[in-house]
Amino acid sequence: xxxxxxxxxxxxxxxxxxxxxxxxxxxxxxxxxxxxxxxxxxxxxxxxxxxxxxxxxxxxxxxxxxxxxxxxxxxxxxxxxxxxxxxxxxxxxxxxxxxxxxxxxxxxxxxxxxxxxxxxxxxxxxxxxxxxxxxxxxxxxxxxxxxxxxxxxx
Numbered sequence: 001x002x003x004x005x006x007x008x009x010x011x012x013x014x015x016x017x018x019x020x021x022x023x024x025x026x027x028x029x030x031x032x033x034x035x036x037x038x039x040x041x042x043x044x045x046x047x048x049x050x051x052x053x054x055x056x057x058x059x060x061x062x063x064x065x066x067x068x069x070x071x072x073x074x075x076x077x078x079x080x081x082x083x084x085x086x087x088x089x090x091x092x093x094x095x096x097x098x099x100x101x102x103x104x105x106x107x108x109x110x111x112x113x114x115x116x117x118x119x120x121x122x123x124x125x126x127x128x129x130x131x132x133x134x135x136x137x138x139x140x141x142x143x144x145x146x147x148x149x150x151x152x153x154x
Contacts, residue, residue, distance in 0.1 A: 001114050003122065004146045006077040006102070011035045012142040017084045021051065024086060025065065028078050028101045036076045038103055042069055047101070057090025061133075062123045066102040066116060075104045075115040081132055081141060098123065098132055 011031055018024035022044075029043035046067030050056065057063045078101045085095030100119050104112035122128060122145060131144045 001075075001111070001118055002146075003077070003118065006075055006115055006119075007079060007142065007145060008035055008076075009139060009142045011077060012079045012138045012145070014081045014083060014136050014138060014141070018080075018082055018086050021086070021088060022048070024080070024082075024099065025051075028065065028080065028099070031078045031080075032076065032101070032103055035078070036072075036103070038069065038072065038076070043067065043103060046103075055089040055091070057088035057094075057096050058120070058123070059090055059092040059094065060124075060126075060129065061085065061090075061094055061097045062129065063088050063090065063096040063099045064102070064116065064119060064123065065099065066104065066112075068104050068106045068108065068112065070106050072103060072105040072108075075102060075108060075111055077102050077115070077119065079141065079145060081136070083136075098129060 025044050025047040029040045032038040032043050033040040050067050056065045080099040082097045085097040088096040
């Protein structure tokens with residue numbers, strides 16, 4: 001599994017200001033709806049339901065919200081770089097400015113876990129996070145996320 005198969009260039013954005021976690025989830029769902037045809041309401045509900053089990057803010061300004069949905073064919077990702085960090089109840093209590101959301105088919109099983117592990121490894125790399133924070137161009141952000149994996153595979 002590769003990030004290029006999960007993350008389309010048009011699913012990468014820079015957001016000016018998300019005032020709350022719910023507002024952020026609405027923004028993520030809007031992008032998922034327009035890029036992947038995912039039902040907006042279902043996406044928001046699934047993200048909120050997963051978040052109620054425990055925060056998906058993994059630390060160092062990174063959040064990895066994820067949800068399983070009926071009717072999806074494949075794992076899909078949405079990336080947002082927030083210009084203004086958001087309190088996310090992360091494990092280290094630091095606000096979040098890099099958000100990589102995953103939407104998986106309800107019965108994805110191991111594919112969902114593989115995608116989550118891949119995204120987690122990518123977002124744990126301090127040099128990648130530094131580059132992401134230094135760029136505001138969605139095309140550059142997509143390249144940073146997908147090229148990092150290509151370099152490691154070579």
